[in-house]
Amino acid sequence: MEYKVWLMEGLSSQRDIIQGIKNFAHENKKTITVFASHRDPRNEILSCADHSLTEPKDLSERLSFILDTVRKWRINALHAGKNSQWFEEHRLQIEAAGVTLTTGASGAEHLAIADDKAAFADYMTQHDLPAVPTVRISSLAELQAHISAPPFSGSLCVKPVTGIYGMGFWRFDNHASPMAVFNNPEKRVVHPEAYLAAAAGAESFTPLVLMPYLPGPEHSVDILATQGEVLAAIGRRKEGALQYLENSGEAFDLACACARVMKADGLVNVQTRHDHTGKPVLLETNMRPSGGIGYTRHCGVNLPGLFAFYQLGLMTKNEVMYSASTSFAPAVVRSITDVIPWPAQLTNQLDKGERCL
Numbered sequence: 001m002e003y004k005v006w007l008m009e010g011l012s013s014q015r016d017i018i019q020g021i022k023n024f025a026h027e028n029k030k031t032i033t034v035f036a037s038h039r040d041p042r043n044e045i046l047s048c049a050d051h052s053l054t055e056p057k058d059l060s061e062r063l064s065f066i067l068d069t070v071r072k073w074r075i076n077a078l079h080a081g082k083n084s085q086w087f088e089e090h091r092l093q094i095e096a097a098g099v100t101l102t103t104g105a106s107g108a109e110h111l112a113i114a115d116d117k118a119a120f121a122d123y124m125t126q127h128d129l130p131a132v133p134t135v136r137i138s139s140l141a142e143l144q145a146h147i148s149a150p151p152f153s154g155s156l157c158v159k160p161v162t163g164i165y166g167m168g169f170w171r172f173d174n175h176a177s178p179m180a181v182f183n184n185p186e187k188r189v190v191h192p193e194a195y196l197a198a199a200a201g202a203e204s205f206t207p208l209v210l211m212p213y214l215p216g217p218e219h220s221v222d223i224l225a226t227q228g229e230v231l232a233a234i235g236r237r238k239e240g241a242l243q244y245l246e247n248s249g250e251a252f253d254l255a256c257a258c259a260r261v262m263k264a265d266g267l268v269n270v271q272t273r274h275d276h277t278g279k280p281v282l283l284e285t286n287m288r289p290s291g292g293i294g295y296t297r298h299c300g301v302n303l304p305g306l307f308a309f310y311q312l313g314l315m316t317k318n319e320v321m322y323s324a325s326t327s328f329a330p331a332v333v334r335s336i337t338d339v340i341p342w343p344a345q346l347t348n349q350l351d352k353g354e355r356c357l
């Protein structure tokens with residue numbers, strides 16, 4: 001029997017997920033046909049799949065594109081790498097076409113919580129899980145007031161309420177040179193007066209969360225869950241340039257507890273950081289595969305492969321759990337910048353540029 005999984009547009013790790021599934025199927029002597037699609041010509045991703053498609057840029061065409069594709073190619077499992085809210089809103093229509101849909105969540109409610117870093121911290125606290133102490137800042141005046149009378153001891157930091165890739169994260173330092181932000185932007189340190197002056201000059205105020213700066217270390221835990229039940233997870237402890245792969249520990253357990261409370265469904269990522277007492281607290285969760293999910297293959301646990309096998313009915317819950325716990329071997333990885341050839345032509349394209357389903 002042939003099994004078909006379709007990975008729709010995701011982060012750059014969509015490529016690692018495709019390769020993870022193909023490798024796992026090959027090792028386990030199963031045939032899984034992988035379809036991949038993206039709105040943009042991401043040929044370095046699309047070329048790794050068995051078949052590729054171009055997603056419509058126009059949102060009004062997305063649903064019919066999905067339904068037509070699922071029916072035409074008899075797709076069994078569909079994975080949404082982005083736009084999960086939209087997919088949750090259309091879950092019933094999509095699944096009625098005969099496919100299982102994975103959005104990372106079991107419903108729109110938890111996606112909305114994960115997307116708002118202040119709401120997320122509140123929700124975790126309500127469920128007795130430690131999260132970074134967080135104050136929502138909705139105006140420049142509020143920011144000014146809190147900088148003058150800090151709600152936390154130690155140094156403060158901010159990040160946008162909604163965000164990705166660490167963009168907009170800044171740590172305040174009263175001793176920072178006004179030029180620090182230009183000369184060493186990667187340190188993410190800014191004098192609070194310089195930040196306030198810049199914010200005052202902006203057209204509008206981007207809502208922020210204000211937090212105490214946590215010393216770390218930071219953990220990023222990639223989790224495979226089904227309806228809030230954790231089946232497999234791999235943590236990455238980040239120490240400088242190195243990442244230590246692990247499958248136990250306090251941060252790991254906290255991340256798994258968070259995934260349960262968030263009713264995670266599919267491949268998700270939870271991030272923690274140690275506070276000044278050495279205890280991990282939750283920073284955020286992303287209800288989608290992380291950019292670094294591919295790194296976890298180096299510890300012997302192929303999370304994308306396990307995801308596909310579970311979703312396609314090739315493995316039971318117990319088999320996934322057993323496989324993840326018995327294949328794990330600790331490993332240390334380092335991310336490097338690399339280049340790969342970008343195929344100018346795709347040879348696996350089903351729609352050849354125009355959608356003719």
Ligand SMILES: Nc1ncnc2c1ncn2[C@@H]1O[C@H](COP(=O)(O)OP(=O)(O)O)[C@@H](O)[C@H]1O
Binds near residue numbers: 157211212
């Ligand atoms: N309170 C904090 N203390 C120290 N570092 C933090 C804190 N909050 C965020 N960071 C740093 O900023 C990065 C980005 O924050 P995060 O909450 O993961 O948002 P996103 O990844 O969505 O931009 C984190 O990986 C971490 O290194």
Ligand SMILES: [Mg+2]
Binds near residue numbers: 165166271284
């Ligand atoms: Mg993050």
